[in-house]
Amino acid sequence: NAGVTQTPKFQVLKTGQSMTLQCAQDMNHEYMSWYRQDPGMGLRLIHYSVGAGITDQGEVPNGYNVSRSTTEDFPLRLLSAAPSQTSVYFCASSRTAYEQYFGPGTRLTVT
């Protein structure tokens, strides 16, 4: 099992550009989520999904969209990148909404 995979590992965007961060898991987990991690801020929940076709907002959803068309994939879309979105993004999946398995992360810089 590959676990949770994320692509790309690194990305530099210009302000106003859009992009999609990819996340996939091969553990057949129902629950998937996106977090951003900023220095001194811990992990903050952006969006989450409790199953295919079901998504909901977390703590910091503005500027991000998600969709969940399959159990395996949960992409995160940045609509119009801003410097405030410079961060490390982690995708996580969970079978029971308890123990979460995190991907390796995507380091995003917006200039």
Place this chain on the structure above:
Amino acid sequence: GQQVMQIPQYQHVQEGEDFTTYCNSSTTLSNIQWYKQRPGGHPVFLIQLVKSGEVKKQKRLTFQFGEAKKNSSLHITATQTTDVGTYFCAGKSGGSNYKLTFGKGTLLTVNP
């Protein structure tokens, strides 16, 4: 909304010393989880506590969940250089199906 506060923010110890990090929630939690993140890595699940007053041990690590289910602690006995990293607690309130609220973490460094 729910807030989870974690102290201290940083802790530097000599190898062999003990270490404790504390987690406090503004609301009663249905469960609390602990994660470890090595520098440059991703968070890795350590343990989950569910019952009031619960104590769990993993080798040199001892985890406690308070009687009121609003606080928790992680204690490491005789730290080793392999313990270096940031330790996060994450709590889930009973009213939320899924949302976990993470503390800001405690960065532990160990001087050999």
